[in-house]
Amino acid sequence: MRATPFTPHGDLIRWLDVPAATPVDGSSAGPARVYLHGLGGTGAAAFGDIAPHPALVGRRSVIVDLPGHGHSDRPNDFGYTLEDHSRAVAVVLDAEGLQDIELVGWSMGGSIAIVLAASRPELVARLVVVEANLDALPPSPTGLGSQRISFQTEADWLANGYAALVAANAAWAPTLRLCDALAVYRSAVGTVTGSRPIMRELLVGLPIPRTFIHGDRGEALRDPEGLEAAGVRVVEIADAGHALMNDQPDAFASAVADALARLSPGRLMPTRARRN
Numbered sequence: 001m002r003a004t005p006f007t008p009h010g011d012l013i014r015w016l017d018v019p020a021a022t023p024v025d026g027s028s029a030g031p032a033r034v035y036l037h038g039l040g041g042t043g044a045a046a047f048g049d050i051a052p053h054p055a056l057v058g059r060r061s062v063i064v065d066l067p068g069h070g071h072s073d074r075p076n077d078f079g080y081t082l083e084d085h086s087r088a089v090a091v092v093l094d095a096e097g098l099q100d101i102e103l104v105g106w107s108m109g110g111s112i113a114i115v116l117a118a119s120r121p122e123l124v125a126r127l128v129v130v131e132a133n134l135d136a137l138p139p140s141p142t143g144l145g146s147q148r149i150s151f152q153t154e155a156d157w158l159a160n161g162y163a164a165l166v167a168a169n170a171a172w173a174p175t176l177r178l179c180d181a182l183a184v185y186r187s188a189v190g191t192v193t194g195s196r197p198i199m200r201e202l203l204v205g206l207p208i209p210r211t212f213i214h215g216d217r218g219e220a221l222r223d224p225e226g227l228e229a230a231g232v233r234v235v236e237i238a239d240a241g242h243a244l245m246n247d248q249p250d251a252f253a254s255a256v257a258d259a260l261a262r263l264s265p266g267r268l269m270p271t272r273a274r275r276n
Contacts, residue, residue, distance in 0.1 A: 001071060004095045006088040011073035013088050016043060018051060018061040031100050031125060032060040033260070036089065038107030038131075039146055039191060040176040040184050042070035046106055050245050053253035059102070064089055066109070068183020070175070080186035082108075082195045086116035093123050100125035102260045107131050107242065108146070108191045115195045118202040127206065128259045130213045131242050134200035135222065137192040144219065145172075149188035157185045171243075204230035211259035215240030215247065233259065 003012040020030075033056070037046035043063035051061040067088050068074040078084060089112065093101065103124045105113030110132025117124040137143065139151040152161045162181035166173045176184070195202065203210060204227065211233040214221050218241050224234045235255050240247040 004092050006067065006091045007075055007078060009075065011067070011075045011078070013067055013073070013092060014065050014071040015092060016048075016061070016063040018063065020058055020060045030059055031102055032062055032096075032098050033102045033104065034062045034064065034089070034093070034098075036064055036103070036105040036109030036113050037066065037069070038109050039149075039187055040069070040172060040179050041107075041109075042175050042178055044070070045175045046109075046245060047104070049249060050253055050256070053249065055250075055253040055257040062092065062096070062098070062101075064092065066112070066187075068180040068187065070178050074180035074183050076182060078183070078186075079190070080183055081190035081193070082112050082115045082199075083119070084190070085112045085187070086119060089116055090120050090123060093120075099123055102126045102128075104128040104256060104260075105130065105132060106245070108133075108187060111191060111195070111199050114199045114203050114206075117206055117208065121206075121208075125208060126260050126262070127203075127208055127210045128213060128256055129203065129210070130244065130256075131215065131218050132199070132212075133191060133194070133219075134198070134203060136194040136198055139192060144192075146188040146191040149185055150192050152185075154182070154185055158182065161185075200227075203227070203232060209233075209259070209262045211235060211255075211262070213237060213244065213252070213255050213259070215242065215244045217241040218244065233262070235259065 002017050003014045006013040035047040037043050043065050047063050065072040103113045110129040117127050140147040141151050166176050213235045215237050237244050237248050237251050244252045
Protein backbone atom coordinates (compact mmCIF):
# COMPACT_ATOMS: atom_id res chain seq x y z
CA MET A 1 0.00 0.00 0.00
CA ARG A 2 1.26 3.47 -0.93
CA ALA A 3 0.37 6.98 0.19
CA THR A 4 0.47 10.61 -0.93
CA PRO A 5 -0.41 13.82 0.97
CA PHE A 6 -3.72 15.26 -0.21
CA THR A 7 -4.14 18.22 2.13
CA PRO A 8 -1.83 21.14 3.02
CA HIS A 9 -1.44 19.56 6.48
CA GLY A 10 0.04 16.37 5.06
CA ASP A 11 -2.95 14.05 5.49
CA LEU A 12 -2.40 10.92 3.42
CA ILE A 13 -4.60 9.22 0.87
CA ARG A 14 -3.61 5.56 0.52
CA TRP A 15 -4.04 3.06 -2.28
CA LEU A 16 -3.07 -0.42 -3.36
CA ASP A 17 -0.66 -0.33 -6.29
CA VAL A 18 -0.74 -3.60 -8.20
CA PRO A 19 1.80 -3.64 -11.04
CA ALA A 20 1.01 -5.23 -14.38
CA ALA A 21 2.86 -8.33 -15.40
CA THR A 22 5.15 -7.73 -18.37
CA PRO A 23 3.54 -9.15 -21.52
CA VAL A 24 5.44 -12.09 -23.01
CA ASP A 25 5.99 -10.14 -26.23
CA GLY A 26 7.58 -7.27 -24.30
CA SER A 27 4.94 -4.76 -25.41
CA SER A 28 3.51 -2.02 -23.21
CA ALA A 29 0.85 -3.13 -20.75
CA GLY A 30 -1.30 -0.12 -21.60
CA PRO A 31 -2.81 2.58 -19.40
CA ALA A 32 -3.35 2.11 -15.69
CA ARG A 33 -6.76 1.21 -14.32
CA VAL A 34 -7.97 3.13 -11.29
CA TYR A 35 -10.78 1.85 -9.07
CA LEU A 36 -12.94 3.97 -6.71
CA HIS A 37 -15.13 2.33 -4.08
CA GLY A 38 -18.46 3.44 -2.62
CA LEU A 39 -19.67 5.20 0.53
CA GLY A 40 -18.54 3.53 3.74
CA GLY A 41 -16.38 1.08 1.81
CA THR A 42 -12.75 0.35 1.02
CA GLY A 43 -10.90 -0.21 -2.21
CA ALA A 44 -9.84 -3.76 -1.38
CA ALA A 45 -13.32 -4.85 -0.33
CA ALA A 46 -14.92 -3.50 -3.51
CA PHE A 47 -12.29 -4.35 -6.11
CA GLY A 48 -9.65 -6.57 -4.51
CA ASP A 49 -11.06 -9.64 -6.25
CA ILE A 50 -12.04 -7.82 -9.45
CA ALA A 51 -8.81 -6.09 -10.50
CA PRO A 52 -6.90 -9.43 -10.74
CA HIS A 53 -9.80 -11.24 -12.41
CA PRO A 54 -8.69 -13.13 -15.54
CA ALA A 55 -10.82 -10.81 -17.68
CA LEU A 56 -8.97 -7.74 -16.35
CA VAL A 57 -5.38 -8.76 -15.61
CA GLY A 58 -2.46 -7.25 -17.48
CA ARG A 59 -2.71 -3.61 -16.38
CA ARG A 60 -1.35 -1.68 -13.46
CA SER A 61 -4.22 -1.36 -10.97
CA VAL A 62 -4.52 1.55 -8.54
CA ILE A 63 -7.19 0.71 -5.94
CA VAL A 64 -7.89 3.80 -3.87
CA ASP A 65 -9.14 4.19 -0.31
CA LEU A 66 -10.98 7.51 -0.50
CA PRO A 67 -10.33 10.14 2.21
CA GLY A 68 -11.91 9.15 5.52
CA HIS A 69 -12.32 5.55 4.34
CA GLY A 70 -10.25 2.43 4.94
CA HIS A 71 -6.56 3.16 5.44
CA SER A 72 -6.65 6.79 4.27
CA ASP A 73 -6.43 9.65 6.75
CA ARG A 74 -9.60 11.34 7.94
CA PRO A 75 -9.11 15.06 8.56
CA ASN A 76 -11.96 16.81 10.34
CA ASP A 77 -11.53 19.98 8.28
CA PHE A 78 -11.95 18.21 4.92
CA GLY A 79 -15.22 18.80 3.07
CA TYR A 80 -15.76 15.30 1.61
CA THR A 81 -17.83 16.63 -1.30
CA LEU A 82 -17.65 14.85 -4.64
CA GLU A 83 -15.30 17.57 -5.85
CA ASP A 84 -13.11 17.20 -2.75
CA HIS A 85 -12.82 13.45 -3.25
CA SER A 86 -12.08 13.84 -6.96
CA ARG A 87 -9.29 16.33 -6.25
CA ALA A 88 -7.76 13.91 -3.73
CA VAL A 89 -7.76 11.12 -6.35
CA ALA A 90 -6.22 13.53 -8.86
CA VAL A 91 -3.37 14.13 -6.39
CA VAL A 92 -2.54 10.43 -6.57
CA LEU A 93 -2.63 10.42 -10.38
CA ASP A 94 -0.50 13.56 -10.62
CA ALA A 95 2.03 12.22 -8.13
CA GLU A 96 2.33 9.00 -10.13
CA GLY A 97 2.45 10.77 -13.48
CA LEU A 98 -0.64 8.91 -14.66
CA GLN A 99 -2.76 10.22 -17.55
CA ASP A 100 -5.26 8.68 -19.95
CA ILE A 101 -6.27 6.17 -17.30
CA GLU A 102 -9.16 3.73 -17.42
CA LEU A 103 -11.35 4.78 -14.48
CA VAL A 104 -13.88 2.50 -12.79
CA GLY A 105 -16.12 3.88 -10.02
CA TRP A 106 -18.82 2.09 -8.06
CA SER A 107 -21.72 3.82 -6.25
CA MET A 108 -20.36 7.03 -4.69
CA GLY A 109 -17.07 6.23 -6.39
CA GLY A 110 -18.88 6.35 -9.72
CA SER A 111 -20.15 9.85 -9.01
CA ILE A 112 -16.64 10.90 -8.00
CA ALA A 113 -15.26 9.33 -11.19
CA ILE A 114 -17.60 11.42 -13.34
CA VAL A 115 -16.53 14.62 -11.59
CA LEU A 116 -12.86 13.70 -11.98
CA ALA A 117 -13.22 12.90 -15.69
CA ALA A 118 -15.01 16.20 -16.30
CA SER A 119 -12.70 18.40 -14.24
CA ARG A 120 -9.39 16.81 -15.30
CA PRO A 121 -10.03 15.47 -18.82
CA GLU A 122 -6.35 14.81 -19.47
CA LEU A 123 -6.36 12.19 -16.72
CA VAL A 124 -9.19 9.93 -17.93
CA ALA A 125 -9.42 8.18 -21.31
CA ARG A 126 -12.21 5.70 -20.58
CA LEU A 127 -14.86 5.71 -17.88
CA VAL A 128 -16.96 2.93 -16.34
CA VAL A 129 -19.64 4.08 -13.89
CA VAL A 130 -21.25 1.36 -11.78
CA GLU A 131 -24.54 1.73 -9.87
CA ALA A 132 -23.87 5.42 -9.25
CA ASN A 133 -26.21 8.27 -8.42
CA LEU A 134 -26.43 10.72 -11.32
CA ASP A 135 -28.91 13.23 -9.87
CA ALA A 136 -29.36 15.39 -6.79
CA LEU A 137 -31.56 13.64 -4.23
CA PRO A 138 -33.42 14.91 -1.16
CA PRO A 139 -32.43 13.57 2.27
CA SER A 140 -34.93 10.87 3.22
CA PRO A 141 -35.44 8.38 6.07
CA THR A 142 -36.40 5.67 3.56
CA GLY A 143 -34.25 6.34 0.48
CA LEU A 144 -30.75 5.23 -0.49
CA GLY A 145 -28.09 4.81 2.17
CA SER A 146 -26.70 8.27 1.49
CA GLN A 147 -30.18 9.76 1.73
CA ARG A 148 -30.88 8.05 5.06
CA ILE A 149 -27.56 9.20 6.49
CA SER A 150 -27.93 12.80 5.31
CA PHE A 151 -31.52 12.96 6.68
CA GLN A 152 -29.95 13.12 10.16
CA THR A 153 -28.11 16.11 11.55
CA GLU A 154 -24.36 15.75 11.76
CA ALA A 155 -24.57 15.81 15.58
CA ASP A 156 -27.24 13.09 15.70
CA TRP A 157 -25.32 10.94 13.25
CA LEU A 158 -22.14 11.18 15.28
CA ALA A 159 -23.95 10.56 18.57
CA ASN A 160 -26.17 7.67 17.52
CA GLY A 161 -26.67 7.22 13.79
CA TYR A 162 -23.29 5.77 12.86
CA ALA A 163 -23.34 3.13 15.59
CA ALA A 164 -26.95 2.25 14.77
CA LEU A 165 -26.17 1.80 11.08
CA VAL A 166 -23.21 -0.45 11.85
CA ALA A 167 -25.33 -2.56 14.21
CA ALA A 168 -28.21 -2.89 11.76
CA ASN A 169 -26.22 -3.76 8.60
CA ALA A 170 -24.25 -6.98 8.87
CA ALA A 171 -23.17 -6.85 5.21
CA TRP A 172 -22.02 -3.22 5.30
CA ALA A 173 -20.58 -3.19 8.84
CA PRO A 174 -17.16 -4.78 8.10
CA THR A 175 -16.10 -1.87 5.88
CA LEU A 176 -18.22 0.81 7.56
CA ARG A 177 -16.34 0.19 10.82
CA LEU A 178 -13.11 1.01 8.98
CA CYS A 179 -14.39 4.47 8.01
CA ASP A 180 -14.54 7.70 9.97
CA ALA A 181 -18.09 8.58 11.06
CA LEU A 182 -17.74 12.27 10.18
CA ALA A 183 -16.25 11.43 6.79
CA VAL A 184 -19.10 9.05 6.01
CA TYR A 185 -21.69 11.66 6.95
CA ARG A 186 -20.17 14.47 4.92
CA SER A 187 -19.56 12.11 1.99
CA ALA A 188 -23.22 11.07 2.09
CA VAL A 189 -24.32 14.72 2.09
CA GLY A 190 -21.98 15.39 -0.82
CA THR A 191 -23.37 12.42 -2.74
CA VAL A 192 -27.02 13.46 -2.48
CA THR A 193 -26.23 17.14 -3.03
CA GLY A 194 -24.32 16.22 -6.16
CA SER A 195 -21.88 18.19 -8.26
CA ARG A 196 -22.34 21.45 -10.14
CA PRO A 197 -23.17 20.83 -12.95
CA ILE A 198 -24.93 17.68 -11.80
CA MET A 199 -23.32 14.30 -12.52
CA ARG A 200 -25.76 13.30 -15.26
CA GLU A 201 -25.03 16.48 -17.19
CA LEU A 202 -21.30 15.95 -16.82
CA LEU A 203 -21.52 12.31 -17.89
CA VAL A 204 -23.49 12.90 -21.08
CA GLY A 205 -21.15 15.73 -22.06
CA LEU A 206 -17.92 13.77 -21.82
CA PRO A 207 -16.22 13.05 -25.16
CA ILE A 208 -14.64 9.75 -24.04
CA PRO A 209 -15.99 6.17 -24.14
CA ARG A 210 -18.42 5.81 -21.23
CA THR A 211 -20.31 2.81 -19.89
CA PHE A 212 -22.90 2.69 -17.10
CA ILE A 213 -23.24 -0.77 -15.51
CA HIS A 214 -26.11 -1.62 -13.19
CA GLY A 215 -27.73 -4.71 -11.71
CA ASP A 216 -31.23 -5.80 -12.60
CA ARG A 217 -31.94 -5.79 -8.83
CA GLY A 218 -29.84 -2.70 -8.11
CA GLU A 219 -30.73 0.96 -7.79
CA ALA A 220 -33.26 2.21 -10.34
CA LEU A 221 -31.61 3.94 -13.29
CA ARG A 222 -33.55 6.98 -14.50
CA ASP A 223 -33.70 7.70 -18.23
CA PRO A 224 -31.32 5.10 -19.65
CA GLU A 225 -32.56 6.10 -23.11
CA GLY A 226 -31.22 9.61 -22.55
CA LEU A 227 -27.84 8.22 -21.58
CA GLU A 228 -27.74 6.02 -24.66
CA ALA A 229 -28.72 8.91 -26.92
CA ALA A 230 -25.68 10.77 -25.57
CA GLY A 231 -23.41 7.84 -26.38
CA VAL A 232 -23.26 6.28 -22.91
CA ARG A 233 -23.43 2.50 -23.22
CA VAL A 234 -25.79 1.01 -20.63
CA VAL A 235 -25.15 -2.57 -19.49
CA GLU A 236 -27.40 -4.53 -17.15
CA ILE A 237 -26.04 -7.47 -15.13
CA ALA A 238 -28.63 -10.19 -14.61
CA ASP A 239 -29.40 -11.46 -11.10
CA ALA A 240 -27.33 -8.75 -9.43
CA GLY A 241 -28.09 -6.07 -6.88
CA HIS A 242 -26.17 -2.94 -5.92
CA ALA A 243 -22.99 -4.88 -5.10
CA LEU A 244 -22.61 -6.45 -8.53
CA MET A 245 -18.99 -7.44 -7.98
CA ASN A 246 -20.12 -9.70 -5.13
CA ASP A 247 -23.31 -11.00 -6.72
CA GLN A 248 -21.95 -11.76 -10.20
CA PRO A 249 -18.15 -11.29 -10.20
CA ASP A 250 -17.50 -13.07 -13.50
CA ALA A 251 -20.22 -11.23 -15.41
CA PHE A 252 -19.20 -7.94 -13.83
CA ALA A 253 -15.51 -8.33 -14.64
CA SER A 254 -16.35 -9.30 -18.22
CA ALA A 255 -18.64 -6.28 -18.58
CA VAL A 256 -15.91 -3.94 -17.28
CA ALA A 257 -13.31 -5.48 -19.60
CA ASP A 258 -15.65 -5.14 -22.58
CA ALA A 259 -16.40 -1.53 -21.70
CA LEU A 260 -12.73 -0.62 -21.43
CA ALA A 261 -11.95 -2.27 -24.78
CA ARG A 262 -14.27 0.11 -26.64
CA LEU A 263 -12.49 2.84 -28.54
CA SER A 264 -15.25 5.38 -29.28
CA PRO A 265 -18.44 6.65 -27.62
CA GLY A 266 -20.61 5.26 -30.43
CA ARG A 267 -23.29 7.93 -30.63
CA LEU A 268 -25.08 6.60 -33.71
CA MET A 269 -27.27 3.95 -32.13
CA PRO A 270 -28.55 2.77 -28.74
CA THR A 271 -26.02 0.53 -27.04
CA ARG A 272 -27.89 -1.06 -24.13
CA ALA A 273 -26.75 -4.57 -23.41
CA ARG A 274 -27.52 -7.29 -20.92
CA ARG A 275 -25.01 -9.62 -19.25
CA ASN A 276 -26.00 -13.05 -17.97
